[in-house]
Amino acid sequence: MENTILSNKVENLEETRSTVLSSIVYCVKFLLKIVINFALICLFIVTLLVTLVFIDDEVNKLRGIDVPPILSTYVIVSPSMTPTIKVQDAVLVIRSNKFKKGDIVTFKTTDPRYSGYTITHRINDVITANNGKTMYITKGDNNSIVDAAPVFKDNIYGKVILKIPYLGSIKNIFFQPFILFMILLIPSLIFVIYNMFLYLKTLRKDSTNNEISENLLDNNANLNIIEKKEEEIEIL
DSSP states (O other): OHHHHHHHHHHHHHHHHHHHHHHHHHHHHHHHHHHHHHHHHHHHHHHHHHHHHHHHHHHHHHHTOOOOOSEEEEEOOSGGGTTTSOTTOEEEEEOOSOOOTTOEEEEEOOOGGGTTOEEEEEEEEEEEOTTSOEEEEEEOTTOSSOOSSOEEGGGEEEEEEEEETTHHHHHHHHTSHHHHHHHHHHHHHHHHHHHHHHHHHHHHHHHHHHHHHHHHHHHHHHHHHHHHHHHHHHHO
């Protein structure tokens, strides 16, 4: 009975002292689980897309076809498409062979003033040239006039299917050496501290269990001595 009471007191004391720490550990574990799961999902999606682009590129090389990547991303650096697409937004572009009026496309311009530039504008009109080729008249949503040079299909990289706001700004901020170092360092420190805490908690628990065992052994020894003395008295 005494042993049970002593054991319960020690366990209650240990539970009381670890309540706050347990709450902190639970919150940290919960946040880490969210971050890790989110990172894994993002990693899976990126890996899937990269694999798709790689396979498509290799197949086209084997077939001797020179076409743009099936998926590509671009960061917008001018306000010509605001408010639809703002500066430092990123766009996901998918390769396509069919374009219509109203589509937002990314293309290599033939305008000599912007030679070699990659532009993302909306198709304002579709016309057929004298040679039978289709030309696309493009215009930025924020521009008052259409682009000076028409766009041929061969110069179009693809159609915009997704806009990712501020990704360019995020990239510029987080890909600075110091910021990137801190992003990698902080989770690592949290992981190390968390594991050290678990290790210390295990040691403390083992120490407490050892103390309880020693107390139980001492109590049992005392009980044995008392029982022997009682037996000796009875014999006498």
